[in-house]
Amino acid sequence: MSLKLEVQTLQRVPMFANIEAARLKLLAFASERVSFPPGDILFRQGDDSDAAYVILKGQANVNLNSGDQVITVASIGEGSFVGEMGIISDTPRTATIEAVEEIEALRISRDVFINMIKEFPMMALEVMKELVSRIENTNAKLAAVSRKG
Secondary structure, three states: OOHHHHHHHHHOOHHHOOOOHHHHHHHHHHOEEEEEOOOOEEEOOOOOOOEEEEEEEOOEEEEEEEOOEEEEEEEEOOOOEEOHHHHHHOOOOOOEEEEOOOEEEEEEEHHHHHHHHHHOHHHHHHHHHHHHHHHHHHHHHHHHHHHHO
């Protein structure tokens, strides 16, 4: 995937949408391009949080391990951004991300991401909005599972 296409994908990520293309080009350039075949794990719940990922191509499931159950709380694809919660809070991963299809992604290190937030404080607001939305979605799915159980 070309740098131009990576920047276009970053522009579709809500928290990067208002950042000028030249800066997104720097972000893409500073990020590592990674691939995962179907069934591979991008990261596991409980792992140390060292990077976030922007999905450039493919599909993955967001899974929560709850005792002896694995609950799929979301399916993500191109333009999705995952892993930022852990790098912001410096806490272990809260979910496992498993490739359903071949995944191509940008791996954004903690340092690069934190520097972007420092440089663009409005990005922090977009991060908070996204996190609130995810928490609401996860709570609704967990409530549905508990009603079934």
